[in-house]
Amino acid sequence: MTTIHELGAEQLRTRIAAELERTRARTAGLTEAVDDADLMRQHSPIMSPLVWDLAHVGNQEELWLVRDVGGREPVRRDIDDLYDAFKQPRRDRPALPLLPPAEARAYLATVRDKVHDLLDRVPFTDRPLVADGFAFGMIVQHEQQHDETMLATHQLRVGPPALYAPDPPQPRARVADEVLVPAGEFTMGTSTDPWALDNERPAHPVDLPAYVIDAAPVTNGRYREFIAGGGYDDPRWWSEAGWAHRTEAGLTAPMHWRRDGDGWAYQRFGRWSPVRDDEPVVHVCWYEAQAYAAWAGKRLPTEAEWEKAARWDPAIGRSRRYPWGDGEPTAEHANLGQRHLWPAPVGAYPAGASPLGVHQLIGDVWEWTSSPFRGYPGFAAFPYREYSEVFFGDDHRVLRGGSFGTDRAACRGTFRNWDYPIRRQIFSGFRCARDARPDESGR
Template identity: 65%
Template sequence: MTETAHDAGALRERALTTLVTARDRTTLLTSCVADPDLTAQHSPLMSPLVWDLAHIGNQEEQWLLRAVAGQEAIRPEIDSLYDAFEHPRADRPKLPLLPPGEARRYAAEVRGRALDVLESTAFDGTRLTEAGFAFGMIAQHEQQHDETMLITHQLRRGPQALTAPDPDPVPLFTGPAEVLVPGGPFTMGTSDEPWALDNERPAHRREVPPFFIDTTPVTNGAYLAFVEDGGYDDPRWWAPEGFEHIRRHSVTAPLFWRRDGRQWLRRRFGVIEAVPPHEPVMHVSWYEADAYARWAGRRLPTEAEWEKAARYDPAGDRSMRYPWGDADPAPEHANLGQRHLRPGPAGSSPAGESPLGVRQLIGDVWEWTASDFLPYPGFRAFPYREYSEVFFGPGYKVLRGGSFAVDAVACRGTFRNWDHPIRRQIFSGFRTARSEAP
């Protein structure tokens, strides 16, 4: 076997594995509840689960069957129904959506044909097929919608539908509270990660002054001190528009928290439990994260600071794929892939620590940064503007690092997520930073 044939075989196997992993998860998320729960809208912020299911199949059809293989459309009449830009989420229940059984059959037919396309596609043709990019893009797209569907499950009222083992307990973290990240340039973004998406590209040099960053994400216990100190009532800590928002919507604590006498409880996938003090805080908006950081005398890290803390190896003066190196994530590195339905305690996954000593930069909770979502110098939209370009601007803040709900295929040291600064239903937390004293 030639080296080229060997490389193609390895790419084909990787694409097959990621596609199958994503579909297994989609099946779990759409089979653990009855059909009425699939067609119901559990929050105006989210689509009905059955919309996500058919949308996953439709995107796969458009890109793998039509764009890569040149096949005729299976169901061209449904394209507009599952166009995320044509219909806001709140309006999707009113559309003539495919019912659950038909949506399952459609997605399965597309997948069967897509696997045939995978077997016959050469990986040295167009940019869309180079290194199997289109297959990686579709696997990432499905996993992103799986995370979206998991958010819908969290918002759903009713008995518990999903179960998973808890992360292994770890000793209480007693390491340093913060880590110094040295000043100087580093390489941000990527030009050679085969399945990186357009907003991660191209690699470019960034100058970052020295700064300190939290060793672990901010915990529930630390955030509770802000709540109990009246943080939600004090406009000193809040961006004006953020304070106006929480006043208007009576926000007084992270989403899904409630006080029961002297105890704080939370709802997590249908289960009511005490808020665990040593777990990273979750379901907070950018405004809440920013207010906490101000209250604590600190700030949110910029996106460039976050990435340098996560990827920079001072020994080799290079940027790595992940905090632990270039190897793909393993369970000991990070809490990913919905293996658990919660973050691990602060200080978990020491094998995933960065060379500078920062922990849990990948997995557990998405981390808000101070930065707006903007293109990198030399950005080019690919393969369509609607993936990234239409979102660039001050209306969206960048989140980094993934969460327990993210699959490894859709999470890298360069991976960028973004959302409105008011959003709280996402699995979002944060860590804080401060500039080095002059």
């Protein structure tokens, strides 16, 4: 697929229009799948009502594209505070005078009409906000991120199933247990991807010793061994903070699991089914991932280790955009874009493996890393501090790779997600790593 940099102005307008339309179709599907009462209801105190997310994506589109890029008069200045995520904590949003569903949809339609008019006229100049269509790409990614959040809300809602999708593909390849990543320098981050966000920048060299990383995410079968082996009952495997959280929250298994005779079942979007052992485990928090890794005699990979495994190609000596190369993801490469509603079994995407043989780094489950969320050397907030910089510090841990609910527009080898270590309503899993032994590393 032609890159953004290679497109002429008219081709870029066509690409942006298609991405806006594709993204809005997903938003519509997630919000039209339930009735108005469900849209207005808060399904969890840590999630917004779906109708808040719906109007919020329109408000962000208005703020950045209609007002900032276009210099047009506000459509609804009176609602700015209602849909400011920093001013309105999620737990309080149901009590706000939110736009009802019909009014929210009409607002989004009005904003989008103005954006299409703007798109026909805007020059893609060297002004950083509009160069290569960045502001439009930022809005596409923002809406797709909220679509994934709304998908997570659907997983939490009580009631008959509202979403449907075909099963993921079956395994097509055997996958090794571990892969050695040789010592050496690689380029982390990007300075050239035109729609990359500020926390992915700038590209910088990172030198890593040799290490070993799991060739696939940890599966339900492996995680069940941890449960059966008393992993949730033994503080040896948990950090002090992790054990305190496990005890306070009463954690005994991944979120949405329950005992089913001698085995386990899990609920996926209103349907119960037996836990399948070859699927990546999902809905575990960072503390659970960390405890499993300790129990297995390993650790969580650092963010740099994850990215080197995902992007570095030893044959050409450079970092690529994705594990398989620089081309956009297709249905053969990864489980992305809500094409399916749960992780695919290990070995389902051999075309998406890295040159070193690491599988399913993109899609299926967000993967916890050991790293706190911080800026790269030379980081510069753009276009606003609240996208990344205000979250830097030890409170948040980095997740990588995207999930089955992540869209291709908001997922690449450099893309960084972050959350609190207690969170597990997100589509989160993990893989483990360990230091290479001298006989493995050649040193």
